[in-house]
Amino acid sequence: MTAQTLTLTLDTGDGQHGDVVIRLRPDLAPGHVExxxxxxxxxxYDGVVFHRVIPGFMAxxxxxxxxxxxxxxxxxxxxEFNSEPHVRGTCxxxxTSAPDSAxxxxxxxxxDARFLDRQYTVWGQVESGMEHVDALPKGEPPRNPGKIVRATVSD
Structure with missing residues (x-):
């Protein structure tokens, strides 16, 4: 596969959860993708929870x-701030408040969270499985947080 088709798959578990496939964008943020x-x-990332899930905003x-x-x-x-917009499925x-702290x-x-544009580094876009992101338990933190069972990269 080429760098343009590099993907990250987040397995969020069985049942109502499933795979979230993210197309990585080394053309936008090579250091972050690396x-x-x-x-x-x-x-x-295996076993790591989604600790902050705000409806209408982000997980x-x-x-x-x-x-x-x-x-x-x-x-x-x-x-590696870039001009890619923060819209549904943007990763x-x-x-912290320091630009070089990711x-x-x-x-x-x-x-859409366009107010974040050019202030946070966009590194990917959900290609499939956004319904599994939508289904994550909400909260800051959620009472029973959703988690990444396993994260894998295909190249």
């Missing part, structure tokens, strides 16, 4: 503690 693929291949995960206060042991990333990197946490937009 980090996400590295973490997925290491098993970092956030990628913190191994499930608190939203942690990340991987790898260095933070330099921002973007979470960060690490492992990410979010998937439920709806």
């Amino acid at each position: 980090r996400i693929t590295e973490l997925a291949r290491e098993g970092f 956030q995960g990628g913190d191994p503690t499930g608190t939203g206060m942690s990340g991987s042991d790898k260095p933070d990333l330099r921002a 973007s990197m979470a960060r 690490n492992s946490q990410f979010f998937i937009c439920f709806d």
